[in-house]
Amino acid sequence: MTSDDRGSSSISPGEEPRSSISGEPVDDPVSGSTKTRTKPKRKQLPLWQETILLLAVALVLAVVIKTFFVQAFYIPSESMEPGLILNDRILIQKVSYWGGGEPERGDVVVFKDPGGWLPPEDSAGPTNPVAQVMAKIGLYPTGGHLVKRVIGVAGDTIECCDDQGRLIVNGEPIDESAFVRRGGATCDGPMPTNGACDEDWKTGPIPAGHIFVMGDNRSRSADSSQKMCRPDETECVPGEEFVPADLVVGKVFVLLWPADRFRWNTRPDVFEDIPDPS
Template structure:
C-alpha cells in the first residue's frame, strides 16, 4: 500500500463529519414553541384542575358565618379544613372542630343560600371561596356515647367523665357548659344518647349562642317531637378544621383539646 492509498482511506468518511458540522443531527425537526396566549390558557387549565382535585380530596376554604364558635373562631374568620383524616373508615373524633352540611332545617334560608355574586359562585365551586349551606361545630360525642348536663361544677359529662372546657368555650353568663338554647339558662338538666352508629353530637363553643345538637333535642314537655334530629350523620361531615387562615394576625393551627383524651369508651 502506497502513501497515497493510506491518505485516500483516511478521508473516505469525511462526508459524515462534514454534514454534522453543518447543521446538527438530521431527521430531528426543531421543537416548536407554543404562542404565549396558548401557554397561558394551558397553565390556567392545569391550575383549575389542580384546584378542583385539591378541593375534592384534600383542602377546602370556609368562613365562620356566626358567633357560635367564639371565642376561638369569630364571625367572618377564614378557615381551612382537611379531609384526609376522615378517609376510609376513619370518622370524626371527640373534640374535633368539623364542617358539615346542613342536616335539614338547622340553617336559615339566607345562611343556606351561599354566595350570590357570579364570580364568588365560580370560585366556590373550585374551593377558592366559602360555600353556603354548611355549619361549623365541635364534636362532643361519637357513636355509643351518652352526654349529660351537668355536674355540680356545671361541666358536661361524656360517658360519665366531666369535660374541662374553660380554655375554649364561652358561657355568656350561664352557670353551666350546656345551657338549654331555648332560654340560655341552666335550670333544666338534660341527657342524650347513646348516639346512634354513624352519627355525632356537636355543640358550638359559644354555648348560649349556638344552634347546635342541643337545640334540636326534644324538650321534656313536648310529646310530638321525634328524637334523633340532634344527631348529625357522619356522611354529612366535609372535613376537620386544621388552621385559622385569616385574619393574618390570628393565624393558628387548630388542635384537639386534651380533655377529650380522658373520656372513656362507652359501656356496652
C-alpha cells in the first residue's frame, strides 16, 4: 500500500461522502460532482400535543391579563343609566391603581360587594360550568360586584344640595347634568321619593382608605347614599356607606358591547374643580 492509498478514503459507488458539518458542500470523487449533505429534519410534536400546548399558554396569558391588566364585566342593573344600561358589556383596567394608586372622584369603578349591598342571586355568579371556567380567566363576568361612580374620596365631605339641586363636595357644587338621571326629582341627591329630594343629608369626612359611591340613576341605585343612617333608623350601623378602596377591582375604560354603543369611558371634567378637603 502506498502513502497515497493510506491518505485516501474508500468510497463505494453511490455513497455520499461524510462531512463534519451538516450542510457543507463536498466533492464526490466517484461521480465527479459536488453534493451538499442535507440537514436532518427537526422532529415536530404531534398535532394534538401542539394544540394542548397552545391552549395551556393561552390560558396562562388570560389569567395573567385578568389578574393584572384588564377584566370583563357586565352592567347588572339600571343604576348607571343613562350612560351604562342593563347588560352592557364593559372592560375595566387595573393599571391606574397600581403602586398604591386609588380611585379618584368621577371614576366609574367596579368593586366587590362590601357586604349586604347585593341580593343573593346577584352575588352567586355564573352557574354554568363553562361560564365558571371562563369567569376564572376573565372572559366572563363574575358575580358579587357593583358598578358605581366615585363621588368622594378620603377626607371629603358631601352634602345635598345647592339651590340648583347639585351635590356639594368640599363646599363646591358639581354639575352632573351631563351624565346623571334625576328620575323626576328636583336634585342630584340620593334616593328621591315622589320627586322630592332628601336635602337634609350630609356625610363625611370620608375615612382614610375609603370612597363614597353613587349610581348615575340616582332614584334607582343601591349605593353609598342608601347605606347612610337616617334620623329615624334605630338599627343602622354608621360607616357602612363607605367602600374600602382595596375592594375596588378596577376602573371602567370602555363600553364594549353592544357594538353600536361602543365608546371610551373617561372621567368628567366637572370633578377637576373640586377643592381638596380642608
